[in-house]
Amino acid sequence: QVQLVESGGGVVQRGTSLRLSCVVSGLPFSDYAFHWVRQAPGKGLEWVAVISYDGTYTFYADSVKGRFTISRDNSKNTIYLQMNTVRVDDTARYYCAREHGSLPGANFAFWGQGDLVTVSS
Amino acid sequence: EIVLTQSPLSLPVTPGESASISCRSSESLLHTNGYKYLDWYLQKPGQSPQLLVNLVSNRASGVPDRFSGTGSDTDFTLKISRVEAEDVGVYYCVQGLQTPITFGQGTRLEIK
Numbered sequence: 741q742v743q744l745v746e747s748g749g750g751v752v753q754r755g756t757s758l759r760l761s762c763v764v765s766g767l768p769f770s771d772y773a774f775h776w777v778r779q780a781p782g783k784g785l786e787w788v789a790v791i792s793y794d795g796t797y798t799f800y801a802d803s804v805k806g807r808f809t810i811s812r813d814n815s816k817n818t819i820y821l822q823m824n825t826v827r828v829d830d831t832a833r834y835y836c837a838r839e840h841g842s843l844p845g846a847n848f849a850f851w852g853q854g855d856l857v858t859v860s861s
Numbered sequence: 862e863i864v865l866t867q868s869p870l871s872l873p874v875t876p877g878e879s880a881s882i883s884c885r886s887s888e889s890l891l892h893t894n895g896y897k898y899l900d901w902y903l904q905k906p907g908q909s910p911q912l913l914v915n916l917v918s919n920r921a922s923g924v925p926d927r928f929s930g931t932g933s934d935t936d937f938t939l940k941i942s943r944v945e946a947e948d949v950g951v952y953y954c955v956q957g958l959q960t961p962i963t964f965g966q967g968t969r970l971e972i973k
Contacts, residue, residue: 775962784951784953784964784965784966784967785902785904785910785953785955785964785967786964787955787961787962787963787964790960790962799960799961800961801961802862802961835909835910840912840915843915843916843919843921844892844894844896844898844915844916845892845896845898845899845900845915845916845957845958846900846912846915846916846921846957847900847955847957847962848900848902848910848912848955849912849921851909851910851911852909853909854909
């Protein structure tokens with residue numbers, strides 16, 4: 741079945757780094773763009789970053805630009821989010837999501853369950 | 862960045878009645894290809910969000926026809942007819958016209 745499984749989260753200290761992974765199975769991978777979307781506890785959804793199908797293009801929210809890097813390994817069906825110099829306000833559940841591909845603008849057709857990142861001060 | 866403003870933020874509804882959620886964009890969401898890049902998502906309690914409506918009015922696969930979307934270039938509405946208990950959750954509009962992709966604040970639908 742379709743699975744997007746995020747991992748790598750946990751409790752980290754402010755100013756440190758961590759890398760999230762999203763392994764995709766049961767779903768075509770290498771022809772599609774992927775996103776990271778986050779949700780702070782009790783808050784709404786915030787788009788974080790997108791990577792094109794071949795990794796050529798990446799875009800970021802201003803809140804993470806220069807600190808986070810999205811990448812992909814098409815040989816491993818995996819998306820990554822390298823998070824550097826994390827801040828307390830980066831605390832959130834981080835979701836990996838794949839675009840639909842056939843529906844224009846449907847950026848988040850498939851979602852993982854998310855992984856919780858907690859940044860302590 | 863494009864700002865999406867949803868209203869109301871909280872929506873108590875009696876089962877069987879209808880409900881409407883508004884989403885207003887700070888800019889036109891009309892693409893040069895003629896599509897308006899406004900989608901609706903529902904996040905049920907304890908779950909990941911799910912796509913409900915794409916490009917203003919196209920229901921995603923498996924979404925009941927009780928859900929319908931309409932809108933102009935900047936003002937959009939999601940209507941839920943005959944609300945059921947399973948419709949509880951937070952509804953988000955999102956624009957995909959340009960980066961940064963932005964979400965509305967979310968509207969929490971609850972059953973009275």
